[in-house]
Amino acid sequence: MDRRQFHRWARAAAWSLALAPWQEPTWAQTASERNWKTAPFQLGVASGSVRHDSVVIWTRLLVSDEDRQALAGDGLSGRYEIYADESLRRLVQRGEWRTDATRAHSVHVAVSGLLPARSYWYRFVCGDAISPVGRTQTAPSSDAEVARLRLALASCQHFEHGQYVAHRDMARQDLDLVVFVGDYIYENSNPRNRVRSHRGPEPKTLTEYRDHYAQYKSDPDLQASHAAHPWLLMWDDHEVVNDYANQTDPARTDPAVFLARRAAAYRAYFEHQPVRLGPDPASPYAASMRLHSRLHWGRLADLWTLDCRQYRDPQACPDPVRGGGRVVLQCAELSQPQRSMLGADQEQWLYAGLQRSQRQWKLLAQSTIISSTRIDSPLGKITYTDGWDGYPMARRRLIDAIGEARLNDVVTLGGDVHMNVASVLRPEPNDTHSAPVASEFVTTSISSRGMADSLLSAIKGSNPDLMHARSDERGYTLLDFNAKQATVEFRNTPHSAGTSDLLKVQARFAVESGRVGPQAA
Ligand SMILES: [Fe+2]
CATH class of the missing domain: 3.60.21.70 (Alkaline phosphatase D (PhoD))
Structure with a gap:
């Protein structure tokens, strides 16, 4: 991770924590090596709160009883990925998120540094589980002439x-x-x-x-x-x-x-x-x-x-x-x-x-x-x-x-x-x-x-x-x-x-x- 990437990651992580300020989670286990018994991304993905340079992407992981028992703590972490194309070839940003049971394993990432009036495709990864892909879109710049x-x-x-x-x-x-x-x-x-x-x-x-x-x-x-x-x-x-x-x-x-x-x-x-x-x-x-x-x-x-x-x-x-x-x-x-x-x-x-x-x-x-x-x-x-x-x-x-x-x-x-x-x-x-x-x-x-x-x-x-x-x-x-x-x-x-x-x-x-x-x- 170079310095720019680190700053971007730190900003994203700070955001995802700032968004749900009620409790500090416990980071008992990182999810990178998790093998899920039940696919956790059953509630889909969503995006919103668009700005000209930023969107919020969302998911909530459903953790089955079996998977919960395999967890040492209730903290989960994973990765999000933002692409410029639907076929997910042009990665433009990726970062980490963390969540836990105090927020029902919901994930909010305020993705920043995006270009105005562009479509982006995004997904979440946690261990061997990958979410469905969502499409989102930034707003135009506030002074842009916009056709529609x-x-x-x-x-x-x-x-x-x-x-x-x-x-x-x-x-x-x-x-x-x-x-x-x-x-x-x-x-x-x-x-x-x-x-x-x-x-x-x-x-x-x-x-x-x-x-x-x-x-x-x-x-x-x-x-x-x-x-x-x-x-x-x-x-x-x-x-x-x-x-x-x-x-x-x-x-x-x-x-x-x-x-x-x-x-x-x-x-x-x-x-x-x-x-x-x-x-x-x-x-x-x-x-x-x-x-x-x-x-x-x-x-x-x-x-x-x-x-x-x-x-x-x-x-x-x-x-x-x-x-x-x-x-x-x-x-x-x-x-x-x-x-x-x-x-x-x-x-x-x-x-x-x-x-x-x-x-x-x-x-x-x-x-x-x-x-x-x-x-x-x-x-x-x-x-x-x-x-x-x-x-x-x-x-x-x-x-x-x-x-x-x-x-x-x-x-x-x-x-x-x-x-x-x-x-x-x-x-x-x-x-x-x-x-x-x-x-x-x-x-x-x-x-x-x-x-x-x-x-x-x-x-x-x-x-x-x-x-x-x-x-x-x-x-x-x-x-x-x-x-x-x-x-x-x-x-x-x-x-x-x-x-x-x-x-x-x-x-x-x-x-x-x-x-x-x-x-x-
Ligand atoms: Fe109603």
């Missing part, structure tokens, strides 16, 4: 509700990024819609969340999608528990107890995703984890991911018994001006970034739907309190921040509601006197069941801003941005119960640069 940005937008993949045929389709696409906006796992179970079953109970402990992720990550189509493209990740509620808000859960568990559960869920999330930062051990109960981010895509786009769960105020006017989100008719709390979906710090960070943005497209990826889905009734508007409708003043601040900065080409991207939506965002939703400031696209679920047609009809009837809204199909959304326009394609299948279902185009839209709003294409 091609994304897949996805969310909501209840393992029991369907097969991941959408991921298989995604893996075959030519993409720069997969943007996943939440509900990667579901903690809950519903026998009514089951095509396959969760293995364990509803996760509450670190071990249970780890086992849950291991089951989801065992799906070959999900693995293919991760191996084919880098992912940009945001979570929603089901990564912890349905309808949680900041430090409160619907069951109104003592916050100290709930925060311990949240900490376990966040830690397991980090252990299973190619993200740069783990839970912050200095935060109360080590329960905080920063996931929101902004990515420059050359001069073409700024792409924000926004955390709508960790910092929000609790849902307004909750049911005294059930807690969480609900449908309300009258609720004065909804219009309290200080209520926030993103929390004050994230709001200020976002608005300052929007005002300063020099890129053409301003893309805001967040967990749910910003457009109104309130339903008119003789007694007033029926409001579901868990989404942005439940935080109308925060929504108004967001839309005003876009309008007051006179920003063009703002597109919001969402999920959560298990339906495809194309719409516009105005300061006053559905009021044609209120000029629209942004276009919104929401993707349906990968597998989670959608709402009934009767409910969707009522929502559409009350919200003319929703140009397109369909909850009957599963899939994902392809978005292609260039200097002139964005094209958007909803790719879907009526149900995803079969592993061989194929996706078809449900609808196509375009957004022209300088003109707000989706147009049928």
